[in-house]
Amino acid sequence: MPVIAIILVFIALILIASIRILKEYDRGVIYTLGKYTGTRGAGLQIVIPILQELVRVDVRIRTEDIPSQDVISKDNVSVRVNAVVYYRVVSPDHAINRVEHFDRATSELAQTTLRSVLGMHELDDMLAHRERLNADIQTILDKQTDGWGIKVTDVQIKHIDLDQTMVRAMAKQAEAERERRAKIINSEGELQAAQKLDEASLILSKRPETMQLRYLGTLAEFSSSNASTIVLPMPMNLLGMVEKLTGAGTATPKTKKTAS
Numbered sequence: 001m002p003v004i005a006i007i008l009v010f011i012a013l014i015l016i017a018s019i020r021i022l023k024e025y026d027r028g029v030i031y032t033l034g035k036y037t038g039t040r041g042a043g044l045q046i047v048i049p050i051l052q053e054l055v056r057v058d059v060r061i062r063t064e065d066i067p068s069q070d071v072i073s074k075d076n077v078s079v080r081v082n083a084v085v086y087y088r089v090v091s092p093d094h095a096i097n098r099v100e101h102f103d104r105a106t107s108e109l110a111q112t113t114l115r116s117v118l119g120m121h122e123l124d125d126m127l128a129h130r131e132r133l134n135a136d137i138q139t140i141l142d143k144q145t146d147g148w149g150i151k152v153t154d155v156q157i158k159h160i161d162l163d164q165t166m167v168r169a170m171a172k173q174a175e176a177e178r179e180r181r182a183k184i185i186n187s188e189g190e191l192q193a194a195q196k197l198d199e200a201s202l203i204l205s206k207r208p209e210t211m212q213l214r215y216l217g218t219l220a221e222f223s224s225s226n227a228s229t230i231v232l233p234m235p236m237n238l239l240g241m242v243e244k245l246t247g248a249g250t251a252t253p254k255t256k257k258t259a260s
Helices: 002-018 092-097 102-118 123-128 130-148 164-206 208-223 236-249
Strands: 019-022 026-032 035-040 043-046 052-058 062-072 078-089 150-162
Touching (some): 002 019, 026 092, 035 092, 052 092, 062 102, 078 102, 078 130, 092 130, 102 130, 102 150, 123 130
Antiparallel strands (some): 019 043, 078 150
């Protein structure tokens, strides 16, 4: 009787030790006598003690922060860039059997890929086309980690830190660009104003009475002004009429010669 009890207790302990419960996001990589024999899903799993071993693999999306990297851009500007990588395990057996510490390997690969990709672009591209750079890095990482059973779902560049000297230089460049645009807008305004004045002068030259009305309107504006001195423009035809009248009044009469 005691022997049977001991055997039953031993069998119970073996059964308890062989029970494994995998959660929904877990996968179990099974090794039998050191050889990979399959991958098991979520639920109750029986693993033979001593003969078999189960390695749990989390298949949820993982977030890996890429430490700040010193990058020299294509136009020789030194910046510090950090990013974040989102990936998940799609083949647990590959992730365990083909690479040691797949999470560390993915992080190291992401750092080198970040430096190499950003080093092929100029600083303006890094600042203005960040989404395109994210897609390029993701494509390269996903291709290289495919053999590890890893799927890179997203890459996001978080910060691009510039040296203070470069920040001041970019501020001066932006200010110069704003001044250039202001001058262009001002010159375009002057050009349009000159074109309109030229068109108005052509219209006024065809209708002298219109010019006189414009002149009277200008006088009305001057009369309502509070200035102590008002300079009034005088039409050129008026000066011509005054000249004619003055010349006619001061002309020297001709003397008649008498015969001797």
